Amino acid sequence: MDELPIGRRVAYWRGRRKMSQQVFADRLGKSKSWVDKVERGVRRLDKFSVVYEIADVLQVDVQLLLGKDVERRPETQNCIDQVEVEEIRAALERYDQMSAFFQAVPHSPPLAEMHKAVSHAWLTYQHAKYGVLARMLPKLLRDAQAADSAYATGADAKDAAHLLGQVYQIASSALRKVGEHELSWLAADRSIAVSQRAGDQLLAGLASFRVGSALLALGRVRPALEVNVNIANRLAPVHEPAHRGERLSVYGMLLLNGAMAAARIGDSATVRDLLCGAEQASLELGGDFNHYWTSFGPTNVQLHRCAAAVELGDGRAAVDTHEKIDVVGFNALLPERRAHHFLDIARGYTQIGNIEKASEMLLEGDRLAPSEIRCRPLAHEVLSDVLRRTRGTPPAPIAELAEQMGVGV
Template sequence: MDELPIGRRVAYWRGRRKMSQQVFADRLGKSKSWVDKVERGVRRLDKFSVLYEIADILQLDAQLLLGKAPERRTDGLTCIDEVEVEEIRSALERYDSMTSFFTATPEPPSLAEMAKSVSHAWLTYQYARYGVLTRALPKLLRDAQALDSTAGGDDARRAAHLLGQVYQIASSALRKLGEYELAWLAADRSMAVAQRADDPLLAGVATYRVGNALLALGRARAALEVNVSFANRIAPSGGRDATPDRLSVYGMLLLQGAMAAARMGDNNTVRDLVNGASEAADRLGGDDNRYWTSFGPTNLELHRAAAAVELGEGRQAVETHERQIMRREGFKALLPERRAHHMLDLARGFAQVGELDRAGEALVEGDRLAASEIRCRPIAHEVMSNVLRRTRGAPPAPIAELAEHMGVGI
């Protein structure tokens, strides 16, 4: 975007923030006509005070509006910045499988090297090291795409499988960090690649990534339908097909469908889907991480609590935590992202029943388990803001300190 006029950059980022010209003008204290002229280049934007005000409203570094790269952050906890978003977007918009017909594709890594990189990326995600992951994603995407476009014979399916996983990792991380449209694009790409990989379970995992992205975009019914539809297609019959892999993917599809139903306020569907997932978890026999799902009896209870929060039943979520989750050894064995995510859900539950100190304590515990899961997620910022706003007097020191680290004002 460096070559674009500044007005076009303003229009681009306004569109990314889903603001109409009128809403943007109102927040800026200008007329819609003024905004339109700036974006079309009819009116010059030459006052730095206005430029920085625009950047503040659009929630980005003013250097981006000037066509310059903002100062890159180097600490290990940073979440994602505009430069990283654009690099990931650029990698997602590559079509190596098409361009390889006309131009030479860069030398890709070997299948063994790619498999090692993908495994490391999954662990980076499940340890909630989002800053590290987002900086690695552009190269990982390009390498996986290059390998997929050049592999042939028996290697083609393996290369497609690895690319599908990279798209899923990207979708999951982008959704966590609030880049929902890119998360949907990456998940959709993963579904297409899964067909070439000839792996219905990979397609199933891609499906619930799509469902997650749709839910984040506010399309709960579509998320419910896509998860349940694919779950029905791969439902184990009870014979040889009831493998641990299939049970794990099937169970997670049902749980993601339950989350979508909860968002819609459909308590009956939530109950039916969770019960179906519970049967799959019982048949699985224990907690596992097959197909990177972390599915099992413990993760089932985490989703039961999360669904209760979505339904506005905070007390039920808290009771599920105290009676079913904290007593399980399996909870301590879960990877940090899962445990910290649950603490965020628990904080929401405590906030719903007015136990604000305990809500803040849950956020602090989640931060201890996996800081990026709390400090980087928009929903965590909303919860912390809610806790601070409703707390009488000064909040306890650990909560106030975490709020400061998160950049949430007291």
């Protein structure tokens, strides 16, 4: 996009932000005609002050509007910035698989190397190293797509498809964390199709879980609830000893995700039923495991009880559940899960007016996994709420965190 005129870049980012020309003009204090002329190149943008104002309204780095490389500040190194999002988007927009239909793929990484790279990417995500993950994802996507094409007709076809399905899921999860919900949905949807080719019902079930998460983030709550519950019903564990732990884990996560969707629409009865079903699955599983990268087990069910209570607006129930969570089980979870929970409980404490404890939870999450707090739009909202409701000068640690996150005190 660097070669485009600045007006076209403005139009592109306005479209990405889903703003009409009229809404964009109103926020700038300009006329719709002025915006139209700028985007068509009829009117020049020759004042830096106006360019900076446009960048502010569009919430992009001004260097992107100017067609220059964005200078990455040290404090953003562990987050996914706009340049990296666009690189991931470009990788998702590739359709090399169609080219492979007509001619052989010239190069593909060995599948053994791909297995190692995909496992490393999962662990990077579960340790909430989102900046590191963002920098590896574009190449990983391209390599996985190339492998899927290269091995499409051989004995390794299902293995290659399985790897690509996982990479799409990793990308979907990471993109959702930073608010790129449409892209997250696209990646998750791709994973469903690829997972079916891989012949793995559990991978396809997890892809449905990612689709449900993306739909929920997009505000499409009822479709999110339906996809999670429908696929969970199809994966309900039967009396089959083979892969029972993996099936229980994927089934349980679908129920937990369904519970979060039900909580979003205030359906407490469905929340209770789905959480009970997930709890039963976790007890049958017999502990906390990371089958299929789910981190599913009794502890994760308790974390979701807290999160669902927060979504229902019952901060007191969330805090009460939080205080009863098994400490040993909680500390054994990977950093992303624990920091995510601290963010949920910070929201719960704000609901009951305990701003001091909410601050403590944000700081604890930041200590454990900084990217989970500093990179997520939701965390910015919670911190803004905490600052707004803090009487007098905020405590130094919270003020410092706000400054580092760019949240106004």
